[in-house]
Amino acid sequence: MKKIIVGLCIVVLIAVFGGRALWLYQHRETDTNVVKIGALVPTSGFMAFEGKNVVSALNLLAEKMNAKRDVKIKVIYEDDKYTSKDSVSAFRKLQSQGVDLYFVYGDLPAKAIVSIAQEQKLPLFAMAESKELNDSPVVVNLSPSSTDWTDSIFSFVNEMLKPQNVVIVHQKDMAHVESTKRLKDKFKDTVQVINSEQFDPNVMEVRPLVSKVLSYKPDVVIVLGYGSTYTAILNTLREQGFTGTIVSDPNVSSIKHELAKTPYPLYWTDTLFDDNTDIPEIKEFLAEFKEKFGKKPSTFTMMSYVGAQALMNAIQTAEYKPMDIYNNIQQTKDLKTVLGPVTIDKNKWMKLPIVIKQLQPDGTAKIVKE
């Protein structure tokens, strides 16, 4: 009797596991109908907050694309911790998993892996700002360049504010140094006095720096950077009595609720995205994102979503071969996205509508220049 029961159990187990294996075999995703995108995203470390949002955006988009099409997109994530060393090891790990395309978030990880990608002719789709990345023949940049942000700041300040004395306070990293240099070159002919000061993001005591900035007696201060020191500089300028205009970059959008409310003007360059928007496409996306992930996306989440949207659009129209996708994405022109029409220009940069916003007394943003 005991032997019969044991035998029956074995038969049942074989039937269950065998059946499951057969089902999986029949429903397996063959290499030909799955495009694997390897995404290097910081899901830990100081940039994890953005990295996790980017993962959510990519998942949402992949889910939508997979519901519509026979050929599936599979995104494999590796945490690069936003450091060069971890980016290289994460990239190698993705390579070992047979990834077709590489998506990388941020300047630092993109720069860390670009030489390997170039050596092995692997297409790299970067969400980065630094223009030196685009010299590589394997990189397409899926976010606006630092030049675009900088030029929008310049044209706004120059045309609307017409200042005489400008100080640029910027973080000491490659992208912000490039932007400052470009701004200084552009302002050279129109502004009488132009000074710049760098700040170290590890130093929270910003009053000496702000005192020095104010000693130049500027009418416009342009602040470029991110993180706590950047936020402290924006607040300390007002606290130390600066009543002129502050102009900044898209990072204001994620910290605007942490800024002191003053009657003096603060402007920043940004995309059309805003959490209090009237634009129906963005409203719809916001509702969908919030329902699925229980939080609001940031500007950078939206830009990752739109960048990935251009990439997935190129996958659809190429025959799933990495270099075809790389070539195809460069043909992107006026692609309809939640952030407006998107084009990849001849320098392999993404172009999307950039606006200037002003901080309102209630902490919301208002578009003042399109």
Next chain:
Amino acid sequence: MILLLQLLINGLVQGALVACMAVAFGLVYRSLRIFHIALGGMFILVGYFFYTFVALLHLSTPIAAGLTLLATLIAGAILESCVYYPFAKKKSTSGVVMLASLGVMIIIENTIALLFGNNVKSISVDLEPTYIFYGLKVTRIQLYEFLICASAFVILGLLIRKNPYFKVAWAMGDQPRLVPVMGLPLQKIRQLIIAVSSLMIALPAALIAYDVGIEPHVGMSYLLTASVAVFFGGIDKYWGWGLGAFILALCQSIVSWKFSGEWVSMVTFIILIFVLLFKPSGLIGNSKRLEEK
């Protein structure tokens, strides 16, 4: 001239904050011989305790400050009884304890990032009232920072000279085994040191969090500044820690003025290397006798 004076004032305020942090680090290092890296984690904890009480639970600032001090004391007691004391009982080497302390710091940093996210949290988004004396600007929070931290530093300095418990704690760093031999309560003295260190980090951390906000990754940079101030002033000299802190803060201010804000971190380490190479006993530390070396 006005700018130089303004920078000196800012340096004095910053010096008072660093002096308190230096005491928090120096007390543990001098008495327990622990390179207290977890202090960076305690700094972050204090900031987030204060943020939770003020910005999330909407308690009044004085009540929130009191609760923050209490929560920090509890966190310090947990650190001592769950990490430092068990290692001390096992007679672990200082390297092992330092690694454990670093582990605590990383755990705190990551847990906070997980719970609150990595972005900056501001406790107060209102502009601080600014007082202007002959063109020199001082904000209300800067006045509080200077008065509270400088007073705490001076009061504790006097206590260390007069109070027998503190005297024993100070001596413990030189002869730790004599404490139980003399029948003194070793565990209580250790708890006292950790408690005072926790209070001394709580004051500047809460004030800084209120002033410029807090994020989970700032602890290490404050810890480094505090430890440099201790080595700069002289490990065995309480008042030297304060002097080290003020000189360090003033140097940082002046570097920011004469050169650029980007060199501020570097100057801290140039000072540290200079002191370690040419005056290892610190600015006002006594040189050791040949047989002590």
